[in-house]
Each structure stands twice: as structure tokens, then as C-alpha cells.
Amino acid sequence: MTGPPLPRSAFTRRDLLKATLLGAVTTAGCSSVGAGLLNTPPGAGTVSYWNLFGGGDGVRMLQMEDGYRKANPHIELRSITLAWGNPYYTKLALATVGDRPPDVAASHLTRMKTLVRANLLQELNPEDLERHGMTADKFAPRAWEAGLVDGKIYAIPIDTHPFVLFYNTKICEQAGLLDAEGNLRPIEGPDAFQDALSKVKQVTGRDGATHAVTSPSSAPWRIFQTLYSQLGGEVLADDGTRIVLDDAKAKQVLDYLRVLTVDKGLMPASVDYQGSIALFASGAAGFHLNGEWEISTFQTAKLPFSMTLVPNIFGGPYAVQADSHTLVLPVRPDQDRAALDRALGFVRSMLDQSLTWAQGGHVPTWQPVATSAAYRELTPQSQYASAAASAVYDPAGWYSGSGSNFETIVGSAVGAVVTGEMSSVDAIAQMRSQLAVLAATASPV
Amino acid sequence: MASTEITGPAGTVAPARTEPRTTGRRRSPSGTKRENRLSGHGWPGLLFLAPFLVMYLLFIVGPAVYGLVMSFFHTSMVSPGLGEFAGFGNYAEALSSSDFWSALWQTIWFTILTTPPLIALALVFALLAERARRARWFFRLAFFLPYILPSAVVALIWIWMYTPELGLLSRAVTSLGFAEPDWLGDPDFAMVSLAITTVWWTLGFNFVLYLAGLQEIPRELYEASSIDGAGPWQQIRLITVPLLARTTSLVVVLQVIASLKVFDQMYIMTQGGPNYATRSLLQYVFDVGFTDFRSGAAAAASTLFFVVVLAVSAFWLVMTRRQEPEL
Numbered sequence: 001m002t003g004p005p006l007p008r009s010a011f012t013r014r015d016l017l018k019a020t021l022l023g024a025v026t027t028a029g030c031s032s033v034g035a036g037l038l039n040t041p042p043g044a045g046t047v048s049y050w051n052l053f054g055g056g057d058g059v060r061m062l063q064m065e066d067g068y069r070k071a072n073p074h075i076e077l078r079s080i081t082l083a084w085g086n087p088y089y090t091k092l093a094l095a096t097v098g099d100r101p102p103d104v105a106a107s108h109l110t111r112m113k114t115l116v117r118a119n120l121l122q123e124l125n126p127e128d129l130e131r132h133g134m135t136a137d138k139f140a141p142r143a144w145e146a147g148l149v150d151g152k153i154y155a156i157p158i159d160t161h162p163f164v165l166f167y168n169t170k171i172c173e174q175a176g177l178l179d180a181e182g183n184l185r186p187i188e189g190p191d192a193f194q195d196a197l198s199k200v201k202q203v204t205g206r207d208g209a210t211h212a213v214t215s216p217s218s219a220p221w222r223i224f225q226t227l228y229s230q231l232g233g234e235v236l237a238d239d240g241t242r243i244v245l246d247d248a249k250a251k252q253v254l255d256y257l258r259v260l261t262v263d264k265g266l267m268p269a270s271v272d273y274q275g276s277i278a279l280f281a282s283g284a285a286g287f288h289l290n291g292e293w294e295i296s297t298f299q300t301a302k303l304p305f306s307m308t309l310v311p312n313i314f315g316g317p318y319a320v321q322a323d324s325h326t327l328v329l330p331v332r333p334d335q336d337r338a339a340l341d342r343a344l345g346f347v348r349s350m351l352d353q354s355l356t357w358a359q360g361g362h363v364p365t366w367q368p369v370a371t372s373a374a375y376r377e378l379t380p381q382s383q384y385a386s387a388a389a390s391a392v393y394d395p396a397g398w399y400s401g402s403g404s405n406f407e408t409i410v411g412s413a414v415g416a417v418v419t420g421e422m423s424s425v426d427a428i429a430q431m432r433s434q435l436a437v438l439a440a441t442a443s444p445v
Numbered sequence: 446m447a448s449t450e451i452t453g454p455a456g457t458v459a460p461a462r463t464e465p466r467t468t469g470r471r472r473s474p475s476g477t478k479r480e481n482r483l484s485g486h487g488w489p490g491l492l493f494l495a496p497f498l499v500m501y502l503l504f505i506v507g508p509a510v511y512g513l514v515m516s517f518f519h520t521s522m523v524s525p526g527l528g529e530f531a532g533f534g535n536y537a538e539a540l541s542s543s544d545f546w547s548a549l550w551q552t553i554w555f556t557i558l559t560t561p562p563l564i565a566l567a568l569v570f571a572l573l574a575e576r577a578r579r580a581r582w583f584f585r586l587a588f589f590l591p592y593i594l595p596s597a598v599v600a601l602i603w604i605w606m607y608t609p610e611l612g613l614l615s616r617a618v619t620s621l622g623f624a625e626p627d628w629l630g631d632p633d634f635a636m637v638s639l640a641i642t643t644v645w646w647t648l649g650f651n652f653v654l655y656l657a658g659l660q661e662i663p664r665e666l667y668e669a670s671s672i673d674g675a676g677p678w679q680q681i682r683l684i685t686v687p688l689l690a691r692t693t694s695l696v697v698v699l700q701v702i703a704s705l706k707v708f709d710q711m712y713i714m715t716q717g718g719p720n721y722a723t724r725s726l727l728q729y730v731f732d733v734g735f736t737d738f739r740s741g742a743a744a745a746a747s748t749l750f751f752v753v754v755l756a757v758s759a760f761w762l763v764m765t766r767r768q769e770p771e772l
Contacts, residue, residue, distance in 0.1 A: 093523040097524065115523070118521070213630070215716055215719065217720070270627045271630065272604075272629065278611055398737075398738075399737055405737055415719055419630060437542070441739075
């Protein structure tokens with residue numbers, strides 16, 4: 001600071017500072033103008049699309065986007081993939097509240113309803129949809145009806161993704177569980193399933209089946225919901241304001257799961273999501289219970305495997321936990337007919353490419369593809385397609401849906417039973433008390 | 446700040462230290478001098494501070510105030526505006542929620558598990574690294590390196606190490622003849638596993654602070670003490686540790702705050718599970734605010750937590766201030 005005085009040059013420190021400041025202000029100005037330009041609804045011929053697909057789904061979604069670009073070279077598609085789960089829904093909600101939503105966004109069917117209640121999604125007129133050939137009769141009825149809110153359309157379901165049974169064909173063959181064509185012989189009832197797991201365990205020497213127990217906490221929700229629904233049980237009613245958990249049925253399910261894990265050691269009692277996949281992929285288990293989306297993982301691992309419906313354990317009408325990916329149009333202040341048609345055109349294009357999407361395991365809802373010979377020949381994907389008709393979605397309620405606290409509450413309690421930490425009675429009590437708090441809380445939407 | 450005050454064990458440095466403090470006190474009442482300073486050099490000074498101040502106001506003070514306001518409303522993430530006035534409703538809800546208290550306890554438990562080893566081990570390793578004759582740079586780097594890893598990377602590495610049956614640690618433990626703990630799956634053990642990961646990951650920061658503290662201790666003290674016949678252990682006990690007291694109090698307060706603010710490891714490695722055994726308070730705030738869209742309730746829980754952290758920090762500051770004259 002206190003050096004010898006410098007000779008006064010044409011360009012002093014003060015000048016430099018001024019210049020820097022000016023520069024900074026100008027750049028800031030430019031960038032805000034730039035940002036403004038970028039964020040303003042682009043002129044004719046742009047569709048912005050947000051989704052949450054990673055892994056194999058992400059790759060296939062990019063393929064489908066390229067398919068759309070090729071078919072619509074005059075329309076610019078701006079696609080953004082965001083992290084799955086809560087961060088995605090937070091961003092989508094905030095962008096819509098802030099009047100800067102994408103034209104089209106992906107959403108889980110079970111999450112979409114909360115967005116509808118918050119008035120963030122556009123209602124879709126049947127006439128508008130019809131212009132693009134999308135009529136109710138062209139969709140799988142279960143997913144279509146599950147997506148309606150008060151009888152109105154807000155979302156176009158593109159798939160159903162049920163909980164399924166993966167099986168290692170080599171191990172199951174050695175265990176004598178396959179038929180002449182190499183498919184798993186039907187398993188029905190609690191004893192038959194337990195028996196099949198025992199046989200597999202004799203072959204592997206380790207586990208019969210695996211499923212995610214400890215982490216994420218919501219994971220055991222899927223197997224619970226599947227078995228509990230097979231008994232005809234429901235958890236919530238009246239939009240989540242009432243808990244209708246049937247303790248006897250829930251106990252029956254929890255006790256059965258405990259027998260398979262803690263008592264008989266047919267399934268690892270304490271394993272997380274990745275661990276349950278690794279054990280199946282390494283041949284330590286012959287069965288794996290999970291969502292069909294893990295198909296890509298096992299294909300990459302070059303595992304000899306196939307997939308089928310989760311067995312009907314408790315003998316009621318067949319039921320299986322599932323969700324659907326849907327495409328929604330967030331509310332925007334500047335929506336016009338042309339933009340609407342571009343958005344719906346994009347949705348239709350995604351539906352038309354359902355076969356690409358189906359390779360990732362998802363059961364297409366778009367009937368022209370679902371009933372096609374090409375899809376039927378797609379195995380093992382088409383072998384559990386009938387699950388879509390028996391899909392059980394998360395119950396309605398503002399705190400329910402994919403990745404919600406509802407799933408975490410039930411999943412945590414189920415997990416605690418499976419690991420042997422808690423009795424089924426205590427777990428049910430814990431579920432009830434935590435759900436009661438949310439059921440009594442006023443909806444934030 | 447720390448460097449000037451760390452110096453000097455005995456009375457020798459004490460006068461030098463008290464001198465500027467008293468002048469500082471004397472100066473403050475004489476308003477004219479300060480006003481002159483402000484009017485003479487104030488504006489350029491403020492200008493230089495401006496980038497920081499603007500950012501600080503915009504991204505720290507602004508949101509904090511907004512959060513405080515929000516905590517008195519039923520604000521929702523999915524609708525614009527503050528929503529309905531809630532009074533102290535959100536606070537009452539948080540304070541009467543067993544989830545809030547159990548999350549607070551998990552956070553404190555994590556702090557208890559991590560703070561002592563993170564301070565003791567950092568000191569031990571700093572002493573050892575300082576004494577190393579050769580490849581000192583290697584030891585310094587080796588202990589600091591994990592700290593530069595992003596939390597997600599650390600979490601993924603450790604998830605694999607903790608994987609039951611297949612993981613590296615499982616092999617190590619079972620080959621030594623022990624029964625393998627269910628690292629992340631056992632509700633009683635998951636927090637310990639997270640603490641081990643955290644100690645490995647963040648030790649480097651305290652380690653570097655201690656290294657810096659060690660550099661400040663004058664060599665002559667060791668030389669003098671060895672002439673007087675002090676052994677290495679006595680030197681550590683009677684010279685090094687007492688002279689590092691200022692560093693230690695800094696490390697403790699920074700560590701306690703850092704441990705209380707834990708989120709990443711749990712969010713990635715256990716999501717608060719199994720069965721909520723590792724849900725930290727910040728994760729509770731996340732669950733309420735982001736998963737449930739209830740920003741107002743989350744803001745109230747967050748404010749309560751802020752008060753807790755503030756109280757802990759203030760308590761520690763008072764304690765160390767009280768110790769100061771003895772140094």
C-alpha cells in the first residue's frame with residue numbers, strides 16, 4: 001500500500017477500478033438481458049420438456065426425443081433432465097408457481113394429483129386431445145382412470161410400472177421350478193412361494209429371493225402394498241384424511257414377510273436397494289422382487305433371467321403395487337392454442353414411440369402399441385403386461401405418492417419388521433401414529 | 446486473529462496482547478475520529494465490501510429473514526405467497542412433534558459420536574505428521590485428501606464398503622473372526638457407521654487447523670524445555686497442548702456446528718433410515734418442507750434448530766472467553 005509513488009500513467013488504478021465496475025455492470029446487464037431472452041417464451045416452434053429419467057430410462061427418453069426432433073424438424077425441443085424424486089417435484093412446482101414452467105413435464109401418476117390440487121396443471125379438454133388422436137379408449141383403462149381427478153383429465157399416462165418378480169432362469173431350472181418352455185411355473189399361495197424360495201436356496205446356498213429392505217426407507221412399501229392389496233386391504237380414505245388400515249390384514253402380511261426373512265432365512269433380512277440387486281445379479285439369490293425398471297441393470301450384467309408377475313400369495317383378486325409415468329402440461333400464463341397443440345403433439349409422439357419406452361420394462365398404456373405384435377414379441381417385458389390391469393396405486397392424499405412421506409412411513413415400519421427389530425403389532429402402531437399426524441394436518445395445497 | 450493470540454505461553458507476551466485491546470476501547474468513545482475515518486475513507490471501503498455485502502444480504506440475510514417470517518404462516522411450496530397466518534402454530538406443531546424431537550436427538554447423538562474423535566484424532570495425526578522427518582508433504586496430503594471429496598462421492602464409496610456380505614469392510618471384519626455388524630441396516634449401528642464415514646471424510650479440516658497451530662509454537666520453547674530435561678511426552682502435554690488451546694476451542698466450535706448441520710451423508714447413505722434411526726434435524730426440515738411441500742412448518746423447525754445451534758455456539762464462546770486470561 002505505502003510504496004513509492006508510482007509515476008502517473010495514463011491508466012490509473014482508479015481508472016482500472018472504474019473500468020472494471022463498468023464492465024461488471026455491463027456484463028450483468030447483458031447477461032440479464034440474455035437470460036430474459038432465453039427465458040421468455042420462445043417464438044413459434046418450441047417445446048420445452050422436463051423429465052426425471054436417469055439410467056436406462058434416460059437413454060431411451062433421449063432416443064424418443066431424437067425421434068420427435070426428426071419427425072418435427074421445424075420445432076425446437078428443449079429437454080431438461082432433472083434429479084429423480086423430491087428435487088424434481090420441488091423445481092417443477094416452483095417453476096410453475098413462478099410462471100416459468102416447461103410446456104410438458106413428466107410426473108408420476110401418484111404425484112400428479114397433488115399438483116392438480118395445487119392448481120399447477122392444465123385441465124386437458126377431450127376435444128383438444130382428440131385433435132391429436134388421443135381418446136380414452138386408446139389407453140389402458142386402469143392407468144387412464146387412475147389418472148383422472150374428479151373425472152377430469154390432467155395427465156396422459158405413458159406407462160404402468162408394476163412391482164414384478166425377476167427370476168434367474170439357470171438357478172430356477174436347477175431348482176426344478178421351470179416348465180418345458182423354460183418359464184417359471186405359476187406359484188400360488190403362501191406355502192407354494194415359501195417352498196419355491198426354499199428350493200432356490202438349496203441351489204444358491206445363500207438366499208432364495210432378495211428385495212430392498214433398509215434403504216431407501218420407502219422400498220418395503222411396494223411389497224407390503226402388493227400383498228396387502230391381495231387381501232383387499234386399504235390404508236387411506238377420503239383423500240388421506242382418514243386412516244382405514246386393517247390391522248388384521250396388515251399383521252398377516254407382516255408376519256408372512258417375517259417368516260420368509262427372520263424365521264426361515266429365505267430372504268436377507270437386512271439389505272439395502274443396491275445390495276438386493278447385487279445379490280441377485282451375482283447369483284446369490286434366484287428371485288428378486290422389484291420394479292420392472294431394473295431390467296436394464298440385469299441385461300447389462302448379462303444375467304440369465306426372466307420376469308413375471310409377483311405371485312398371488314393371498315389368493316384374493318390379483319393385485320400388485322404399481323405407478324405410472326404421465327406427461328402433464330403445467331399451467332402457464334401465456335398458453336395459446338398453437339403452443340397447446342405443439343405440446344400435445346409432443347405427447348402424442350412420445351406415445352407413438354412407446355415400444356422404445358417398453359424396452360426399459362415399462363408396460364405401455366398406449367393401446368396401439370400395447371396390443372401390437374411387436375410388443376408381444378418383446379420378452380420378458382410383455383410377460384407381465386397383465387399386471388397393468390391389476391395395478392394398485394398409492395392411495396389419494398396430499399402426503400401420498402411416489403417418494404412421499406407416506407411411503408416412507410409405511411416402508412420404514414415394514415422394514416423394521418423384516419429386519420426383526422420390531423414386532424408386527426408394534427410396527428402397525430408406529431405406522432398408525434405417524435400417519436395420524438399427517439392425516440390430521442391441513443393439506444398444504 | 447487467532448495467530449496473534451496463540452503466541453506466548455507466559456507473561457512475556459501478555460502486555461503486547463492487552464495493549465491494542467485497551468486502545469481499541471479508548472478509541473471507540475471518541476466519535477470524531479471514527480466519523481473522520483468514515484467520511485474520509487468510508488465510501489471506497491464500502492465499495493470494496495460491496496460485492497460481499499450484496500451477496501450476504503441477498504443470499505444469507507434476506508432468505509433468513511424471509512424464513513423467519515414464513516415460519517409464522519401456513520406457507521406452501523406449491524402456491525404463491527405466504528398463505529394464511531399461523532401465529533405460533535408451526536412452532537407449537539414442531540415442539541409437540543415426536544418426530545422433531547427424535548430428529549433433534551439423532552443430530553445431537555451424531556455430534557456426540559463425531560466431535561471427540563474428529564478433534565482427538567486430528568490433533569494426534571497433526572502431531573505425528575509434524576514429527577515426520579521424511580515425506581512430510583505426503584502425510585499432510587494423505588490426511589487432508591478425503592476432505593476435498595464431494596459428499597456424494599464419499600457416500601457412494603462408503604455405501605459399497607458397508608454393503609452386507611459383499612462389501613470390503615464385511616470381508617475385513619469377518620476374516621478377522623468377528624461377527625459382521627449390519628453397518629447401515631441396523632438401527633442401533635447405522636449412526637455409528639455414518640460417524641465413521643464422517644470422521645474419515647472431514648478429519649482433514651481439523652488436521653490442517655492443528656498443523657497451522659503447531660507452526661505457531663516457537664521452537665525455542667522445545668529447545669529450552671529439552672535443556673531442562675523434558676521428554677517428548679512432557680513437551681506435548683505441557684507445551685504443545687496448552688499452546689494449542691486457542692486452536693482447540695476454534696476447532697471444537699467449528700466441529701460442533703458442522704456436526705449439528707449434518708445432512709448429506711444421511712440423505713445419500715440412509716435417507717434417515719432404517720426406521721428413522723438416522724434422520725437428522727435438517728432432514729426432518731427437508732422432509733416437511735420439500736417432500737410435504739409445507740414450507741411454513743419447515744421454516745419453524747429450521748428456526749428452532751437455528752436457535753439451538755446459536756445457543757451451543759454462544760455457550761462455547763462464553764466458555765472460551767472465560768478461559769482466555771489463563772492462556
